[in-house]
Amino acid sequence: MTDSELLEMIVSEIVAEPRHVEVKRSIDEQGVLLTLSLAKEDMGKVIGRQGNTITGIRTVMRAAGMKQGARVNVKILEPEGSEQYGNQERQ
Numbered sequence: 001m002t003d004s005e006l007l008e009m010i011v012s013e014i015v016a017e018p019r020h021v022e023v024k025r026s027i028d029e030q031g032v033l034l035t036l037s038l039a040k041e042d043m044g045k046v047i048g049r050q051g052n053t054i055t056g057i058r059t060v061m062r063a064a065g066m067k068q069g070a071r072v073n074v075k076i077l078e079p080e081g082s083e084q085y086g087n088q089e090r091q
Helices: 003-014 040-047 049-067 083-090
Strands: 022-028 031-037 072-076
Touching (some): 003 031, 003 040, 003 049, 040 049, 049 072
Parallel strands (some): 031 072
Antiparallel strands (some): 022 031
């Protein structure tokens, strides 16, 4: 199982809309970057209270990467129409 498949499997089990979960993998000088996109309604579930859920997910992904000799980072894409985008439009 690849790192992107592992991340997709973990997140799909947490969210209400698993069909919207998408992981894109890229490699740069800092290692592997897994960019996660999902339905805006599921953002809170993936982030968790005080960021605890996403912190745990990132820890698991770093451990999986270390096993393969890679540094793995996880980034969540801010979906359009979310609070952050809404606040930017009002400014």
